[in-house]
Amino acid sequence: MGSDVTRGFSVLGTLRLSIGGDERIITAGKERVIAAALLLHANETVPVDRLVEYVWEKPPRTARASLYSMVKRLRLSLADHDHDVIRTASSGYVIEAEPDELDLHRFHALHKAARGARERGETRAERSRLGEALALWRGPALADVPSAALHHSLVPRLEELRLEAIGRQIDLDLASGRHALLVGQLSGLTREHPLREGFWSRLMLALYRCGRQAEALAAFHAVRGVLDAELGIGPGGELRNLHQRILMADPDLDLADAVPPAPDTLDGDAPSAAVQTRRDWHEMCQLPPAAADFVARDLERGLLVGHLAGGNPQRVLVLWGPEGVGKTELAVRAAHDLRPHYPDGQWYVALNGTGGPPRPVAEVLADLLIAVGVPAAALPCSAEARAAVLRARISDRRVLLVLDDARDFSQVKALLPGTASAAVLVTSRSALGELPGACRHRLGPLSPDESVMMLRAALGEERVSGELSAARTLARACGGRPLALRTASAHLHAQPGLALDDLVRGLCTGHGRREEAAVCA
Incomplete structure (x- = not known):
């Protein structure tokens, strides 16, 4: 060396x-x-x-x-x-690389240190080492390296270690009462790894502890359907047992609150200083994983990071544009880049403004307040009072809040911090013109070359290079929309023998299969 x-x-x-x-x-x-x-x-x-x-x-x-x-x-x-x-x-x-020169070596060392802390019963040290280890991951390993052999032989072992660390970190967070901020992360993990029953059981438990029993039961039915469709089997014993305990509202599933409410907790809707100081601050990274096939967008990514990382007094940024252009993926990738600038927490909230029933603001505020240490029994009743408590809790904290898929200004205004130390990154199909003091950036579709780059990342360089003309036609048919490109790639992965030419011929002609037509929808 x-x-x-x-x-x-x-x-x-x-x-x-x-x-x-x-x-x-x-x-x-x-x-x-x-x-x-x-x-x-x-x-x-x-x-x-x-x-x-x-x-x-x-x-x-x-x-x-x-x-x-x-x-x-x-x-x-x-x-x-x-x-x-x-x-x-x-x-x-x-x-030849020294231990501190390669992120993989540092990850292994921190993972080993976390196991040692667990064996010694040092919970806080274990969680800290796990957090440091997982912070090294900037997305899937070798995300831009076009080698099927590497991805099949070496990457799965690394991914298994990452998921093991994530699972253990979530277990520690569940044990310490951070279930509210885990729901979004676990929802993303179950979508990304639908056959991993451990993530489903943790999601069910987190939902139940948030008082969302019906959604916890719905999660069980969802995983049962996935396992039956994919493998022809039912859920394992752990999931079935947890399902029964949730049905019976087993009191042992509730997390005992080690800090009982003080006499001066909230009376009606008035925020109390006791709520603001009862527990230590919980640093939390709740960002979903960055998309493996994220390409291009370097200029836009730099603009977002530069705006929110610098000394700009405008700490609210709206990333807006039409459906399917990759707003969420860009926001999540930029948020990962911004983690060092917001060490007190990086929060992600799916508002479901256009993708389903919008989440009530009061419910979102309750989840955030519980996550930062406010006991559920001490929550104010109204959304306005909860917003006031949240502003007090995060005042002078370096927190980044990603509000994904906002329908309109009414979904966002109660979640805005009161000080410039925190920042908010909002994605929406509209510019949210009513939002005062916000910076706005409109996201358009990918260029044809960028679309082909995304296909290369998703399908492999050799496959795309071998059918380059068809890949370019497919990119044009998808209109530069990452969502459509990802749908097409998933369709091709599901049918390895299907040539790009065959898919292109079936697209948008009215004669192709429903899945193919969906790409151009």
Whole structure:
């Protein structure tokens, strides 16, 4: 290793390589595969033959010669003065990395430290280490690395460790009474991992503890339908047992409040100072995972982050635009980028303004207040009083609040903080012109080239490059809408033998299948 130059390597998300404080951009997909493979095996020699398998699904006869040329170009891109980042070994290549240079190494170390804290019964230390470990993830591992072999052989093990850490962190949060802010996160996790019964059971318990028994029971019926449709089986014993206990309103499911209400708790609708100080502040990252196929939008992403990270006094930003253009994905990605600027919490609230029955403002406020330490028994009755308590709780706190899918100003106004230390990022189909002092940015569709980039990220570079003309036609048919592109990609994943040409011919003709026509809807 021996270099004094600061280096940083990241694989937990998109591939990032930094030498001497300068980020090195690797544009060629196959060279990114080589760099990612060497980093996943950091400090180990990766044989040339294995690198060939990672780079090509069907290696050409000239694969080894091509690989040597790619490594040579990659070395030039990563030039570190007198030191080669990539070193030649007897049978292959190696990148040597110190423990603090690679995010994967730091994740493993923090995960191990969390397990040690758990064995010692140090709950607070365990949660802190888990939070640090999960904060290293900027999205799915190797999100922009086009290698089916890497994604099939190495990435699942990393994803399993991430989900294990998430599950344990959620268990700790449930045990400490943070169930209200877990509902949104768990709803996202059950959508992303519908066959993981553990996330469904945690969602049911969180809903039940929020006083939403009917929704907890509905979640059980939802997972039962998913398991039957996908695997032809029913829920496991843990889920069935929890379902029965919720039906019976088992008092043992309730979380005992270690801090009983004080005599001067709220009387009617008047906010009490006791509510504001009863419990320590709970830092919480409740953001959904960043989309794996998120591409482009660098300018818009930079605008959002730059506005909310700087000293701009306008701390409310409305990201608006038509359905399906990727407002939620961009807002969530920007919110992840902003986490260091808002260390007291990053909250996500799905308002369901257009995607279903809008969530009542009073209910949203109740969830947020319980999450920051206000006992459920001490909540004010009216939405106005709850809003006043929330403003008091987050005054002078560096909190980022993402309000997703707002229908109109009435859904948002009670959730706005009273001080400039907190920030709000709102997504909506309208510009919310009634919202005073807000900055607004309209999000349009992706360009044709950006749409093809998204297809490459979702379907793999080789498949798209092999049917590039059809991919461009599909991109135009989807109108630059990420939602439509994602629907088309999911349809192609579900039918691996279906060519892009076949899907394009069936689109929007009135003769295709219902799923195909939905892409152009």
